[in-house]
Amino acid sequence: MSPAVLATAALAAALITLMMPTALAAPVTAPETSEWTYDARSGPAYWADLSADFKACHDGQYQSPVNLHSGIESSTTGRKFPEWSMPPFVAGSMSVKNLGHTVQYSPEGNTTTGDAPLRGLRFGDDELAFKQFHFHTPSEHRINGQYYAGELHMVHKSADGKRAAVVGFLIDATEVDNPLFSQLLDYIPKNKLEPAAPLRDGTLDTTPFVAATKGDFFTYSGSLTTPPCTEGVTWLVPASPLQMSVKQLKKLEEVIGFTARPTQYNKEVADAKSESAAAEH
Ligand SMILES: [Zn+2]
Structure with missing residues (x-):
């Protein structure tokens, strides 16, 4: 293409932008905007523009997800997994809700039998x-650069x-159905208007x-991977x-679609990477 043609194309593009209805050209700042998505216009790159409460999604220095590499804290650097109590859920103790951007499973009432200890982390x-x-x-976290088919977050x-912790399980795609997930995927409300349903x-x-x-x-220390992207x-x-x-996986994807925030900057993870690179040289 000659420079003249290029210039014409650029001018045409500029004109098209000018002619766009203001509602589309203006930054998205309406308050009910907390309607964040994974789509182009209100997706991860624009979350911080959607609400003042979502600033950390853009300005945060310790964001998630990240690429997990051998330099960061792990069992191989001597870290112990904290005490985690997760007894089985008894019948009727959990419900599933379609939030639009994911399907969420929440405990209801007494989720364990007898005087069970705290269900959670210590x-x-x-x-x-x-x-x-x-x-x-697909997955949000990667391990040594590799993505997985999905990820399950236990919040x-x-x-x-004031304090939050997420146990994030990566999910690999296999041939054989996993009975663990059969029940969870058996009934998912089709959209967010449907009420929460018991398992x-x-x-x-x-x-x-x-x-x-x-x-x-x-x-590592990171953030929520969805708005407001809170750190710590x-x-x-x-x-x-x-x-x-x-x-x-297909059953799940039919409902939640593409729901992965791209890899983010996280100072702790980046520093660990340069330290481990330096150690190797
Ligand atoms: Zn999540």
Whole structure:
């Protein structure tokens, strides 16, 4: 293309921009905007523009997700997985809601039998109660650059709401259906207008989750991966993924679609990378 043609094309593009209705050209600042999505206009790159409360999504220095690499804190650097109590969920103790951007499973009422201990994480004297879990497809975190087919986040919070921790399970696509997920995917409300629905069948076996936390894991300080992208979130990511069949993943993707925030800048993770690179030379 000659420079003249290029200039004409640029001018045409500028004119088109000028002619666009203001509603489209103006930055999105309406208050009910908290309607964030994973789409182009209100997706991850624009979350901070949608609400003053979402500033950290752009300005944060300790954001998530990240690429987990060998330089960061992990079981191999001597870190111990904190005490995690996750007994099976008894029948009728959990409901599922379609939030539009994910499907969320929350405990209801008494989620355990008898005088069960706290369902959650313990860091010294800090108890963080389990709040909910939800899915992302594909994965948000990577391990040594590799993405996975999905990711399940178990969210925990302290009673005063000041401390949060997420146990993030990566999900690998396999041939065979995983019975662990069958019940969870059996009934998902089709859209966010539908009320939360109880899980239809009996208990939810949590053994595979607990088992995954017994192996290698990564840990770092990051943020929520969705608005308001709040920092100070302790991430614990087991290195070995859970498994979900391609068929099951498809079922999930049909409802939640693409729901992964891209890799973000995180000073702790970046510093660990340069330190480990320096150590190798
Ligand atoms: Zn999440």
